[in-house]
Amino acid sequence: MISEDPLRDDRGNRDLSITRPRDAIPMDPIVPTATQPATSVVNAFLVGEAMVGGYGRGPSILNGCTIAAEKGQIAVIVGPNGAGKSTAMKAIFGMLDLRQGSVRLNGEDITRLSPQDRVAKGMAFVPQTRNIFPSLTVQENLEMGAFLRKDDISRTMEQVYELFPILREKRRQPAGELSGGQRQQVAVGRALMTQPSVLMLDEPTAGVSPIVMDELFDRIIEIARTGITILMVEQNARQALEIADKGYVLVQGANAFSGTGKDLLADPQVRKSFLGG
Ligand SMILES: Nc1ncnc2c1ncn2[C@@H]1O[C@H](COP(=O)(O)OP(=O)(O)OP(=O)(O)O)[C@@H](O)[C@H]1O
Numbered sequence: 001m002i003s004e005d006p007l008r009d010d011r012g013n014r015d016l017s018i019t020r021p022r023d024a025i026p027m028d029p030i031v032p033t034a035t036q037p038a039t040s041v042v043n044a045f046l047v048g049e050a051m052v053g054g055y056g057r058g059p060s061i062l063n064g065c066t067i068a069a070e071k072g073q074i075a076v077i078v079g080p081n082g083a084g085k086s087t088a089m090k091a092i093f094g095m096l097d098l099r100q101g102s103v104r105l106n107g108e109d110i111t112r113l114s115p116q117d118r119v120a121k122g123m124a125f126v127p128q129t130r131n132i133f134p135s136l137t138v139q140e141n142l143e144m145g146a147f148l149r150k151d152d153i154s155r156t157m158e159q160v161y162e163l164f165p166i167l168r169e170k171r172r173q174p175a176g177e178l179s180g181g182q183r184q185q186v187a188v189g190r191a192l193m194t195q196p197s198v199l200m201l202d203e204p205t206a207g208v209s210p211i212v213m214d215e216l217f218d219r220i221i222e223i224a225r226t227g228i229t230i231l232m233v234e235q236n237a238r239q240a241l242e243i244a245d246k247g248y249v250l251v252q253g254a255n256a257f258s259g260t261g262k263d264l265l266a267d268p269q270v271r272k273s274f275l276g277g
């Protein structure tokens with residue numbers, strides 16, 4: 001269900017404290033739905049629109065795909081291996097130059113900004129691999145996440161420990177000694193230390209057990225309910241679409257299907273081709 005105000009639905013908690021003050025980020029009235037044309041995403045909070053790009057001088061990996069997410073919503077990208085999901089995330093975060101298309105955040109064109117400048121604008125990215133510093137302690141990893149901040153970070157760190165209590169217990173241990181699920185919590189926690197308005201996660205549940213996956217998805221819902229926009233790539237397509245306000249099936253760098261998570265889960269073609277029937 002998508003309520004009129006994504007901050008006021010009934011999932012998760014209502015604590016807005018981990019995000020920036022709401023008045024810093026005006027609400028956008030346009031909520032895209034499956035039936036609206038692609039142009040309706042033009043005013044979404046985060047938009048990667050008609051993106052075309054590849055690596056170096058190589059062939060285009062992204063072939064015009066559009067990904068959008070509203071404030072406080074969870075948008076999920078699924079699709080086969082090599083479809084360009086991670087590449088789309090890199091493009092939106094500024095790690096890949098676009099040949100065509102644009103990226104916009106809160107109405108501002110950020111297509112030419114460096115990743116560092118996008119972090120300063122409120123974007124945080126947890127990459128698919130090597131997303132923690134294994135030899136640093138859990139607490140040092142969180143501190144590294146806040147390196148751009150000049151204000152007091154202790155409150156945010158406390159919020160991360162409240163979200164992931166096991167990290168408080170293990171805060172003095174090298175992050176590399178933690179379990180896979182706990183390391184993902186460190187990676188997400190580190191990203192939250194910048195107080196982002198957009199949190200991008202590339203396969204946050206890769207290699208974790210179903211129970212740990214459910215737990216992590218619950219925390220991700222909680223984060224979204226604080227008003228943070230979540231853009232997530234997921235291999236566990238069915239479970240991820242269950243929590244998705246908006247879902248995208250990417251095939252060969254283009255949009256194959258998009259709609260609400262529920263729509264995609266109910267679509268016979270999506271089920272047959274991408275969800276195992
Ligand atoms: N750094 C790179 N340099 C050159 N080509 C790359 C690079 N990274 C990815 N590719 C190529 O881009 C295409 C898309 O890769 P990408 O990692 O975006 O796919 P994906 O959908 O995230 O796949 P997966 O589900 O396996 O994570 C693949 O053909 C891949 O070989």
Ligand SMILES: [Mg+2]
Pocket residue numbers: 085086087128202
């Ligand atoms: Mg990938």
